[in-house]
Amino acid sequence: MAVIIDRNTRAIVQGITGSQGQFHTGQMLAFGTNIVGGVNFKKAGQQVQGVPVFATVHEAVEKTGANASVMFVPAPGVKDAAFEAIHAGIKVLVLIPEHVPTQETMEIMAYAKRHGVRVIGPNTFGIISPGEKCKLGIMPNHIYKPGPVGIVARSGTLSYEIAFNLSNAGLGQTTVIGMGGDRVIGTNFVDALELFNADPATEAIVMVGEIGGIQEELAAEYIKQHVRKPVVAYLAGKSAPPGKRMGHAGAIIEGNRGTYQSKVEALTAAGVKVAALPWEIVDLVREALK
C-alpha cells in the first residue's frame, strides 16, 4: 500500500520538453511510473522518451485518462499550468519548481481546495512509493526500497540521506513525501500524518523538519491527539542564527517563533523521538518497530 499515488496513477508531465522535464521523465519511467503523456502547446505531436506530447492538459486527459501531473515549467508559468491541470480534472498535482511567487501559490491552493485536488509542493522533490513502482519527482531512484516506513520531509537532500540509511538497514518505505521548502505548500506534516496513520502498510513515520514556521508544532499537536503509530523526527537548523533565511524561503527564525528548541520540545512532548544526527533515525525506527 501507499498514500496519494500507487500503481494505478496515470501521470502526465507539464513541461516535458525542457531539459529537466526530459531527463526526469526518463528517470520516472525507469522507476516504473506510468507516465502517459506530456504537455507543450507548441510541440504537440512530438514524443519525449517515447511518451506522446499533447497541446493542452485537457487533451492529455481526454486521450489518456491521466489523473496526476508533475510539473517542470519555469516558476512564472506555474500558476497558469496549475490552474490548467486542476481545470482539466487532474487530482494529484506535484509542483517541482522553486521560486513560485507566494501570492500565486496561495491562489493555486485556494483553487485546488475548491476542486478537491491534492497538491504537493511547490519547491519539492516530489513523492515516491517504492512498492508501487511509482514516483512523481526528481529523487534518485536507487536509494528507495519497499517497506513499512512512511517519510514526510521539508528537505530533499536530507530526506535522501535518511531514506538511504533506512534502506541500507533493511527498512524500506511505503511512501516518501516531499512537502517542499516554501512558506505556502499544498501538503504539510499534518496532512501526511493523517494519510500515513490511515495507511495499513505504514508501521512507523519519519518526519524530516527544519527551523522556521510552526508546522512541526502543529504536527506535534496532531500526533498527540490522533496518531497511534510511532513517529520519529530529525530537525535541521539547530545551529542556524535567527533572522537569516537558510536557503528555503520558510527556513528562518523570526522572533521566538520557529526555533529548533520549540520544535523539539513540542515533538518530544507528543512522544516523538527526535534524532540529533540524520543517521540516528535508523536506530529510532528500528526501536519503534520492535
Add this chain to the structure above:
Amino acid sequence: MKLYEYLAKQMFAEHGVPTGNGILCTTPEEAEEAARKIGPCAIKAQVLVGGRGKAGGIKLANTPEEARERAREILGMNLKGYIVDKVLVDPQIKIEKEYYVSITLDGMAKKPLVMASEYGGVEIESVPHDKIVFEHIDIETGLLPFQAREIARKINLTGDLADQFVRILTGLYQAFRKYDAELVEINPLALTDGGTRLIAADGRFNVEDDALFRHPEFPRVEEGTELEKKVRAIGLAFVQLDGDIAVMANGAGMAMGTLDTLAYYGGRPANFLDAGGGSGVEPTAQAFDALLGTKPKAIFVNIFGGITRCDLVAEAIVQVKKAKGIDVPLVVRMVGTNDVRGREILAEAGIQAYTDMGEAAKAAVEAAYGKGA
C-alpha cells in the same frame, strides 16, 4: 526585498493612501529647497535598517537653513553598515494618536493576513496579542469592504475616520497584491490635523524576491555582507556565519544538517552554502573559490547527489585546485548520482572522499583543529 520608506510611501500614495507627500533629496541644497516648499520638516535617512531614529538618522528642522544643515549631517552617515545617500524630507506633523495596520502572508492559513491595532507607534511584537485585530483575506475574493469596516470598528474608529481607514486598508491591499508584497505596514498610521485625518507617517513595503522578475521598476537593494552578495550573485543560497570551517553542501536541508553535524562534533561552521540542485561546474567552482577566500581552517564538502551530479562537483573542486591551489585541509563526502566517478576524479587529484557523513564531519573537525579537538 525591502523597499525604502520613500518608495513604500510612493506605492501607498499611488493607491490612495495619504502620506506626508515628502520629497526625496540627495544633497543638503535639495533638502533646503524641499523645506521651502514643505515648511517645518523631518529629515529621514533612507536606509533599510531598523532603529534609525535612535541612531541619529532622523532629525527635525524648522527652517530651510536648518534642513540643509541636518541633511548635511545625515547624508554620508554610516548607519549599521549602510552609508546614507538619500534623505526623505517629510512635513512635521502633530500626532494625536498612533494606530498600526499591516498585511502579511500567512503560510499556515495560506492566506493574506491583516493585522491592525489602536496601539501603534511601537514594534507590533510589543503590543499585547489581545490588542491586535487579526483578519484573514480570501485571496480569491480579495479584501471586501465589510471586512475593512469590521476591522475599523474593532480598533475603535468611527464616522469619517472609519471611512478613511477603509479607504486606506483597501488601497493597501491593492498595492499588496499588485506588487506581490510579502509585507506592507503602516506604523504609525497617524491621527493628525486635530484628530480629523489619518496618514501613513512611516511605512514598510517588502516585495517578495521570487516575484521581482515582474517588477523591474524597483531599484535592486541587495542586503548582506560583500561576500554574501558575491556568492548570491552566482545564484546560490549563502549565509555567512562566525565560525572557521567553510561548508559546501547541496540542498538547503542538507546544508543545514551539515552545519548541525559539524557543530555536534565541536566544529564551528563559517557559512551556510547550498551549492544548489543541478548547478554546473562553473558556478560550483566560483562558490568554492569564494569559500577559499574566507581563509577557513578547513573546508567540508558534503554532497548527496540527486539532481546534483557528483562528477561535476568533483570537477569543479579539481578545477579550483589546479588553477589556484587549495592551501587549507579539504574533506569531501560524496554519495549519490555519479558518485563513483566523482570520487575517482577527486582521487586522481589526490583528494580522498568519504561516503559516510558522520566520519567525514569528524574528519573535517579534526582537520581544522587537530586531533582531540
